[in-house]
Amino acid sequence: MTRHSNPPGQPLTALYLLHVGSMDARLIGLSTERHWKHQVKLASALNQAEVVLVDCDRPGIEAAVEQLAAYPRTGVVYYAFHPKDHAQRFPNRVILGKPLNLEALPAILAKAAADAAHVIAAPPPRFVAPPPAPVVVEEPGPASLGHGLQTEDERDLCGAMDDLPATPGQPLPDRLFFNPDEYIIGHIHRAVEQAANTGRPHLVAGLPRLIGVRATPVPACITDFRDNQLRPLSMTQLPLTTARIVSASTLPQGSGNEIVHSSEDLLWNVAAWAARGRLPAGADPYRPVRLRAWPNCTKVFMSPHAMRIAALWTRTWASPVEIAARLGIAQRYVFSVYASARFAGLLDTSLPPRPVAPAAPARQFSAPEDPTIQTATTAPTAGKASPEPETKQTQQRPSILSRILRKLLNAV
Amino acid sequence: MRSERARHNKIIFSGTVGAGKSTAIAALSDIPPVATEAVASDETGLIKKTTTVAMDYGVLNLPGGEKVMLYGTPGQERFNFMWEILSEGGIGLVLLINNANPDPLADLQGYLHAFKDFISKTAVAIGVTHMDRAEAPDLDAYRTRLASLGHQPPPAVFRVDARSRDDVAMLVKALLYTLNPGLIDA
Numbered sequence: 001m002t003r004h005s006n007p008p009g010q011p012l013t014a015l016y017l018l019h020v021g022s023m024d025a026r027l028i029g030l031s032t033e034r035h036w037k038h039q040v041k042l043a044s045a046l047n048q049a050e051v052v053l054v055d056c057d058r059p060g061i062e063a064a065v066e067q068l069a070a071y072p073r074t075g076v077v078y079y080a081f082h083p084k085d086h087a088q089r090f091p092n093r094v095i096l097g098k099p100l101n102l103e104a105l106p107a108i109l110a111k112a113a114a115d116a117a118h119v120i121a122a123p124p125p126r127f128v129a130p131p132p133a134p135v136v137v138e139e140p141g142p143a144s145l146g147h148g149l150q151t152e153d154e155r156d157l158c159g160a161m162d163d164l165p166a167t168p169g170q171p172l173p174d175r176l177f178f179n180p181d182e183y184i185i186g187h188i189h190r191a192v193e194q195a196a197n198t199g200r201p202h203l204v205a206g207l208p209r210l211i212g213v214r215a216t217p218v219p220a221c222i223t224d225f226r227d228n229q230l231r232p233l234s235m236t237q238l239p240l241t242t243a244r245i246v247s248a249s250t251l252p253q254g255s256g257n258e259i260v261h262s263s264e265d266l267l268w269n270v271a272a273w274a275a276r277g278r279l280p281a282g283a284d285p286y287r288p289v290r291l292r293a294w295p296n297c298t299k300v301f302m303s304p305h306a307m308r309i310a311a312l313w314t315r316t317w318a319s320p321v322e323i324a325a326r327l328g329i330a331q332r333y334v335f336s337v338y339a340s341a342r343f344a345g346l347l348d349t350s351l352p353p354r355p356v357a358p359a360a361p362a363r364q365f366s367a368p369e370d371p372t373i374q375t376a377t378t379a380p381t382a383g384k385a386s387p388e389p390e391t392k393q394t395q396q397r398p399s400i401l402s403r404i405l406r407k408l409l410n411a412v
Numbered sequence: 413m414r415s416e417r418a419r420h421n422k423i424i425f426s427g428t429v430g431a432g433k434s435t436a437i438a439a440l441s442d443i444p445p446v447a448t449e450a451v452a453s454d455e456t457g458l459i460k461k462t463t464t465v466a467m468d469y470g471v472l473n474l475p476g477g478e479k480v481m482l483y484g485t486p487g488q489e490r491f492n493f494m495w496e497i498l499s500e501g502g503i504g505l506v507l508l509i510n511n512a513n514p515d516p517l518a519d520l521q522g523y524l525h526a527f528k529d530f531i532s533k534t535a536v537a538i539g540v541t542h543m544d545r546a547e548a549p550d551l552d553a554y555r556t557r558l559a560s561l562g563h564q565p566p567p568a569v570f571r572v573d574a575r576s577r578d579d580v581a582m583l584v585k586a587l588l589y590t591l592n593p594g595l596i597d598a
Binding site: 217218219220262264292293294296297298299307308309310311312314315327400401402403404405406407408409 | 421472473474475476478480503547548549550551552555565566567568569570571572573576578579581582583584585586588589590591592593594595596
């Protein structure tokens with residue numbers, strides 16, 4: 001993305017966010033305010049727009065598209081996780097893939113607006129019902145994803161990518177990966193590393209608000225970005241020139257509203273928001289790794305199933321694909337944890353000491369069927385008692401544990 | 413035959429004086445917690461005015477009338493003869509460590525040793541409190557100490573505000589998932 005690539009005075013493209021999730025709206029709003037202020041302006045109503053943006057994956061798209069019938073000279077840019085799936089519904093329309101490439105978006109919006117302005121009497125875009133989808137019988141999933149994530153948020157934060165095959169062999173799709181250098185996570189991670197190596201505070205300069213890093217007495221990040229500002233910023237692709245790492249003798253005084261995060265917690269969150277269910281470039285989804293520790297779950301963003309993933313991945317070497325198969329969950333949830341753990345320094349990628357068994361078939365991982373669970377313990381091996389006397393106790397546990405868990409999920 | 417106590421579902425809360433055991437149980441319990449507190453007459457009095465001298469008791473009411481008892485052990489080590497009795501038949505241990513104490517890592521080591529047998533049969537989740545007052549040691553220092561003590565797989569260690577029901581519930585959830593990562597809330 002080239003900042004201010006349009007000279008001042010150039011007409012701005014009036015964009016209306018017709019059918020867009022709250023997270024994307026914040027992200028685009030931030031981009032408009034920060035990077036596109038000479039290219040795009042947000043329109044407050046559909047009749048003031050030259051182009052509209054529509055998220056195909058959100059429910060209620062039919063009603064949104066119906067509104068466009070009255071505005072044939074307004075450009076429409078759709079976007080979706082799987083653009084090809086929507087090509088039949090919206091022929092001859094631009095359908096971008098998620099996540100949006102914010103560098104290219106202003107030009108695409110401008111072109112769509114210009115193209116639509118030349119339309120004289122084009123037939124109004126009507127919603128074409130998609131062909132009936134094949135019936136897929138899903139295995140019953142958990143009654144709740146837990147941790148308070150709503151469906152829309154979950155899609156925004158973990159994506160909707162299809163699972164990879166259980167075994168390697170096919171080329172990995174590009175959309176599986178994100179390049180951390182194109183996001184704020186790459187900058188913050190480098191700042192934390194440099195602060196740790198030099199013992200001096202470092203700043204991520206060039207941002208509208210403070211992000212500083214100190215190494216002592218404990219590694220910490222100081223920022224006056226609030227979470228609802230940091231999250232869209234973390235999801236936005238930043239030009240490399242936007243931010244730079246600078247060493248400082250002390251961290252400057254900010255607005256007085258600075259929040260101190262442990263570096264590990266901040267890196268976990270920012271990485272999760274950048275990843276959106278993808279892996280960092282270079283990661284191998286079939287290579288066994290493990291978590292060297294649980295994340296600080298009381299303070300960090302917990303994607304769906306993150307605690308189950310942490311519980312299993314701290315006790316076993318397994319690839320992301322294998323963890324997803326063992327827990328019977330979508331791989332994107334595991335990829336999200338992988339990305340966060342890697343930047344937070346919680347991922348152990350050294351080779352396992354012994355060969356790892358092949359991935360188990362996809363099924364729900366449950367204690368009665370898996371002997372490793374019944375004997376698993378966090379106590380030192382030397383002091384470990386034989387599990388034999390506890391057989392009766394552990395056999396009775398799953399139901400009571402599940403009931404306690406349900407109670408707690410409802411409580412939180 | 414297991415005792416009457418052992419047939420109950422219970423979760424044990426233990427940890428150092430002033431770590432927030434009573435507060436954590438109060439945050440999670442569905443009933444006003446029962447506490448056997450007394451005016452602190454020893455060095456505990458320097459930390460807080462009253463202290464638990466027998467146990468704290470709270471309850472999680474589950475649908476269907478079932479109950480999970482939340483037992484808090486007294487923090488003072490002279491009452492440690494009660495720890496084993498209280499933990500008998502428990503589901504697992506929530507261990508709270510006050511990070512503002514002079515040597516919290518030694519506290520951690522001491523409590524893990526005291527509950528060694530119980531943890532070996534169940535699981536432990538560790539909450540570090542008062543990190544707002546004392547930043548160090550950080551969570552990584554706790555993890556390093558746990559690894560040096562041979563706790564593998566590593567137990568969950570979270571920064572916790574014992575007054576927060578969310579934080580305490582998160583610790584208990586970690587305990588449950590440690591016992592069985594395959595758990596779902598059904």
